[in-house]
Amino acid sequence: MxxxxxxxxxxxxxxxxxxxxxxxxxxxxxxxxxxxxxxxxxxxxxxxxxxxxxxxxxxxxxxxxxxxxxxxxxxxxxxxxxxxxxxxxxxxVMLRDDKTYPWLCIKNERFPRVFLTRQVIKDGSEYFGPYPSVRTVKTLLGLIKGLYQLRTCNYDLSETKIQNGKYKVCLEYHLGNCQGPCEDLQDEEEYLKQIEAIRNIVKGNLKDSLRNFKVQMMALADDMRFEEAEKVKRKIKVLENYQAKSTVVNPKINNVDVFSIVSDEGYGYVNFLQISHGAIIRSHTIEMKKKLDESDKELLELGITEIRQRFESKSPMIYVPFEVEAGENVSVVAPKLGDKKAIVDLSTRNAKYFRMERFKQMKIVDPDRHTNRLMAQMKEDLRLHEEPRHIECFDNSNIQGSNPVAACVVFKNGKPSKKDYRKFNIKTVEGPDDFASMEEVVYRRYRRLLEEDEPLPQLVIVDGGKGQLSSGVKALERLGLRGKLPIIGIAKRLEELFYPGDQYPLYLDKKTETLKIIQQLRNEAHRFGITFHRNKRSKNAIGTELEEIPGIGEKTAVELLQHFRSISKVKKASREDLESVVGVSRAAIIYNHYQDQL
The missing domain is CATH 3.40.1440.10 (GIY-YIG endonuclease)
Incomplete structure (x- = not known):
């Protein structure tokens, strides 16, 4: 068309x-x-x-x-x-979600069963969840079993079949875990009262069950049935203990849905908490793959609609981190402080933890996807025109100007590439001048890459603030690479990132992966440079004493140390031993020098 x-x-x-x-x-x-x-x-x-x-x-x-x-x-x-x-x-946007989370089901049948399931079947049964783990559901089922005597069999307990004596009580009845509705030994109305109590417990409303158990306990005690009263008392303690372990916010926050979102370059993560009587009764997070750089508002609105439809939520109130469209019969609140803000922050924390877990899984299961996401994130955070697949970082090392050296470390796809590390002896700078040293090593590094037609990095980092950065920029200007090769400086004190021509530094969130990679680069460059500096300083310090002997040069000093392994052994060596290493004339010089000191 x-x-x-x-x-x-x-x-x-x-x-x-x-x-x-x-x-x-x-x-x-x-x-x-x-x-x-x-x-x-x-x-x-x-x-x-x-x-x-x-x-x-x-x-x-x-x-x-x-x-x-x-x-x-x-x-x-x-x-x-x-x-x-x-x-x-x-x-x-593509919704990515694990559809096999566990649910707690109250079956639509006469004398309903209560059990764990991973399949939601639309047959009129009630489903509560999904829960984050099977253990959570089993804990809840254990609580229910300890409080109420429900059937576990899958018989069709229709009135006709029970009246015809089709079933016989099983071991569960004899163990006291079931009251035998299959033989009409339990009243259906009484059974349904237990189901209603269970329904309230699962929804987070424990007050009615606690009140009923206390009334029941007092009545049994008044009738002098102390053993039975003690059993009910134990149930009250179990229920109170469960209530204490539930995540409880302000009890006035009831029948509320809470949504939040965290996102990165490629994905959005929407968390959902459902609050009933101050307790969190449901938590769920969905992952949404971005396709057209969707905003957090667009993703959150889509996530809210999807989750409320899926869980058939009718809560009239929604708490969110910012204003969204959520429906005509729903009140949307973006709280700024207090208990409401705290519960939104809790939801955001859950979304962040989910995102972190996905990253950990991704590193193991799909490392390429993890790398692609990390590179895209760094490109956005650092305001680059292309992904920094190849990064190089420079650091100077000197102590009071002695043995000045520099190090260049290389990261590829976010990981150290140690075979590409380079060490530099400072050649053109006299004394402790970090700025001039930085200009020299950056110039030497990229002059060589250009001469050898090697690929240039997508990002250069210099360890230091504006001064070191300006030195690096000068080196790139001399090579005609200014504007072609992105370069930034990182200052140690506040982890500020400096850009050429920008008066103010960029501050990244302390927890971002981008800053962690930059810090790792900086620390690795520092470690590599310090190690090189120490080795050079140590070698020079050892060789200095021998080279101070008139007529003895660096080559002779190295030969002696390689043979005798230390200065003290050279001092104690006989003339014959020295002659075997450096010859007669030099042996005589060294031997006489140390004899004169005795």
Whole structure:
């Protein structure tokens, strides 16, 4: 389809809320999006130059546009979510989620069973969860079993079958874990009261169960049935202990959904906490793969819609870190302080931990994806034009100007490449001049790479502030690389990053992986430089005493030390031993020198 046809389609779009769909030449769906104003939103794709390469690629592929008008922006958000899940367009956010989390099920049947399951079947049963681990559900089931006597068999306990005596009580009845509804030994109404109590416990409302058990305990004690009263007392203690271990916030926070998001260059992570009577009764995090540089607001709105649909949440209140569109019958609050802000911060912390766990798993399972994500993140954080796959870092080492040396360490794909490390003896600088030394080594390093036609790094780091950075920039200017080779300086005190021409430094979040990689580079350059400096200083210190003997040079001093291993042994050596190493004349000089000192 010609571009003129697309222009006509765009110009005739309604100025109403709705959902638009882009298709390619083979009628494959490329993208689904929502808009308050369809015409204005779709036009924006074709009327400007896009910074994002992905958006530019997608726009070139568009050959047809379809749209659906809805009543409100919220309806558009719901429809967009459903169409994305149905068609999974190439350029839309991709929801990545483990669908096998454990749930607690209250089965839709006569004398309902309560059990753990990983399959949600829409048969009228109630499902609570998902829970972060099987252990959590088993702990909850253990609590329920300790408090209430429920059946575990899978018999169809219809009135007709029970009346006909189809079933007999099993071992669970004789052990006291079940009251035998299969033989009509338990009243259905009484059983359903237990199920209602369990339902409240799972929802975080323990007050009713505690009150009922206390009333029951007092009644048994009044009847002098102390043994039974003691059993109920133990149940109260179990329930109170469980309540103490639950994550409890302000009890006034009830029937609230909390959402937060953390994101990086490629993914967004949306966490969901459901609060009931001050307790967290549900926690879940989904991973969303970005396709078109979506904002946190766009990702969070999509995540909220997906999660509330999936868990059939009807909570009338939502807490979020910033304002979002979430529905007409839902109040959205972005708290700034107090208990409400604390619970949003807790949700954010859960999202961060989930992200960290995914990174750890990614390093093991898919190291290439981890590297790609890290490089993309560094490119964004450091404001670079390309990913810093090859980074070099320089550090000077000298003590009061003695034996000045420098080190260059190399990282490739975020990891040390030790075979590419280089050491430099400072040649053109007299005395302790860090700035001139930095200019010399940066110049020598990249002059050699240019002469040998070796690839240049995507980023150069110098250890130091503005002074060292300006020296590095001068070296690059002399080579004609200014502006072609990105260079930054890192100051030790506050981990400030300096850029050429910028008056103010850049401060990265102390926990970012980008800063950690830069710190690792700086520390490795310092370690490598110090080791080289110490070795040189040690060698020079040992050789100095022998070289101070008139007529003895560096070569002779090295030969003596290689043979005798120390200065003290040279001093004690006989003339014959010395002659065997350095000859008659030099042996005589050394022997006489030390004899004169005796």
């Amino acid at each position: 010609e571009s003129t046809d697309l222009d006509i389609q765009v110009k005739t779009l309604p100025e109403s809320p709705g959902v638009y769909q882009y298709y390619d030449k083979d009628d494959r769906i490329l993208y689904v999006g929502k808009a308050k104003n369809l015409k204005k939103r779709v036009s924006s794709y074709f009327n400007k130059q896009h910074d994002s390469h992905r958006i530019a690629v997608m726009v070139k592929k568009i050959r047809n546009i379809k749209h659906i008008v809805v009543d409100s922006e919220m309806d558009a958000l719901l429809l967009e979510n459903n169409l994305i899940k149905k068609h999974q367009p190439r350029f839309n």
